[in-house]
Amino acid sequence: MTHPVQDSGAAPAGGRGRGLLAALLAGGTSVLAFAPFGIFPLAVLSLAVLAGLAARQTRARAGFALGFAWGLGAFLAGVSWLYVALNRYGGMPMPLAALAILLFCAYLALFPAAVGALFVRFGRGGAWRRALLFAGLWMGSELLRGWLFTGFPWLAAGYSQTPPSPLAGFFPVLGVYGVGGLVAFLAALVALTRWRSARPAAEALAAILVLSGAGFGLGRIAWTSPVGEPLEVVLIQTNIEQSLKWRPELLSDWLESNARLVRENPADLVVLPETTLPLLADRLPDGYLEELAAPVAARGGDVVFGVFLRDARGAIYNAALSLGASPSQSYAKQHLVPFGEYSPPLFGWFYDLVDIPMSDQTRGAPDQPPLRLGAQRVAINICYEDLFGRELIRSLPEATLMLNLSNLAWYGDSFAQPQHLQIARVRAMETGRPMLRSTNTGMTALVQPDGRVAEVLPAFMQGVLSVSVQGYEGLTPYARWGDFAALLLGVLALAVAGRLRRDGHARRGI
Structure with missing residues (x-):
């Protein structure tokens, strides 16, 4: 020495x-x-x-x-x-x-x-x-x-x-x-x-x-092993500019764009990104959700999309909602972003300086089960949540697939997109599960349990990624110990x- x-x-x-x-x-x-x-x-x-x-x-x-x-x-x-x-x-x-x-x-x-x-x-x-x-x-x-x-x-x-x-x-x-x-x-x-x-x-x-x-x-x-039949999945990248997303006069355009992308790309599982419908679900036009789900349900599949949900108490959640052949289910984001999705105590003055839509949200419950979609159990995480591996493993061993819905349009053309994809690669290796990603502006991808990016869409373009993904079962040591x-x-x-x-x-x- x-x-x-x-x-x-x-x-x-x-x-x-x-x-x-x-x-x-x-x-x-x-x-x-x-x-x-x-x-x-x-x-x-x-x-x-x-x-x-x-x-x-x-x-x-x-x-x-x-x-x-x-x-x-x-x-x-x-x-x-x-x-x-x-x-x-x-x-x-x-x-x-x-x-x-x-x-x-x-x-x-x-x-x-x-x-x-x-x-x-x-x-x-x-x-x-x-x-x-x-x-x-x-x-x-x-x-x-x-x-x-x-x-x-x-x-x-x-x-x-x-x-x-x-x-x-x-x-x-x-x-x-x-x-x-x-x-x-x-x-x-x-x-x-x-x-x-x-x-x-x-x-x-x-x-x-x-x-x-x-x-x-x-x-x-190989810490985990394949289970069940492969699932045909469509991951949609909507590429809606953040400065335009919340303009009321363009809302009908965004709703039609989402419906069209689902209609043209049915699969066993179709996924739209975080807050792809930029308003509360209870304020959507009559019949819109049925229209969104119909082409996927017709082939026995499901659609999962990001939307804001409101409960009976009036609390608002950044959520993922599933519709289709399986019973309708939802997931509410648990780990919110300070200053973006809620105000920490004594920081109310911050919102006098910025204009951030839907910035008074409520945390989802920490013990939400995976969504049962066909033969798969899909654990949802929304955007920033996949930074916290100790929280994602709560869904194991039940979950066979991991699914991230994100909207990083807030950060423009920056390192945020590739850095976030790299984080998803680590989560896939820690859990021994594929990580599916549907994002607004990038990077929409399929990450395999070994951390390999099987397929990815270029950032800042509207596109559809069609992949066949295999569910996995079993536990890695990290999934056991955190x-x-x-x-x-x-x-x-x-x-x-x-x-x-x-x-x-x-x-x-x-």
Whole structure:
């Protein structure tokens, strides 16, 4: 093991500035590891820069600053497309929208900042100990970011490791947070190993090869198995411009467009995207729902579409409704988007600055069963919900298929569409189920249980994706354990790091 020498004092101001700039640029570069670029080794290299810079510090506040700079670069580069929703479609003035995004990214940057501070505070010892410490802290920070204030786990490091990354085989076992911890461990090991010394270099290289080989081997395991007959599915991408969707004078055009697309493309299952009917179901024209379902029901199939439902109490739900040969069923979105679909306490003033339709919604029940459509059990998730793997596995083992309805038109032509598809790939691997996606502007796709995108429509065009999809049964380890496995792995990494530190003190007589 190596024992890097700690700096004896504070770095000169110029050195601090260069370090912060390097961390900022490394964070921004990390976005290239995710879709649409998919240069997955950059996730390791980017975090290696952060770990290497932090390892040279002696004060926790310096580590905090480096982690904050890294996080600010990563989130400004990776999720600044949120600005489009606030400014272009929400009507928020440009300076306020830019400030809101900066503050939001600064909040997200606090999580890697905490990692940097704690890593410096407790990061003494050899490369292996410090790599375990960095990995455990990173897993903990991402788990917390995915939970606190309802969670925002977008750009969790693990998402960058979809196939062909050799670490992709760990998704069905450890989930996205566990894979992110492996990325952080490798990053710190790369940064802190003395590569010019034969033994440390050989040990680090062996660890990289073992983890890569284990991931490759796990990826060859079929955790779930096909069940039933294949289903002929039509996924419709309506491509309705967000600025036009809510204009009352165009409502009849949108209703006719949806009905026509279903009429021209009947199948066993026809799917329209989230809120494809931009009004409450009880305000639809008389006979419209019967017209929508008739061509699919005539061939013994069902249509599933996004619409707003209202219950007897007047509560409004962002929902999916099924009609056709099977009994009519519905699913109400459980995990709502703060500020977009509901107002957190004390933030009512936010809606004085923006104009977001249907922004006072109610959460659906957490224990909604899959929809029984023919011989399949289809678990619905709506848009943002598929960021939360621990919530999607509630439908297992009953569900044989996963179906996501989305509308990312709010974010324009941005990284949001390919990044969201990459998230769906991870959910498919975690659950061992195909993930069907019907979206308004992209990316409409079929993702297989191994994370492979079987077919996908180009974004920002109206189109129809006809696929034959096989249902699956059985449980992956992640479906059994959820995020507990990643949490346990993180705690174990910290415990081993702590033990190695105590052993090192004992050997030195401390």
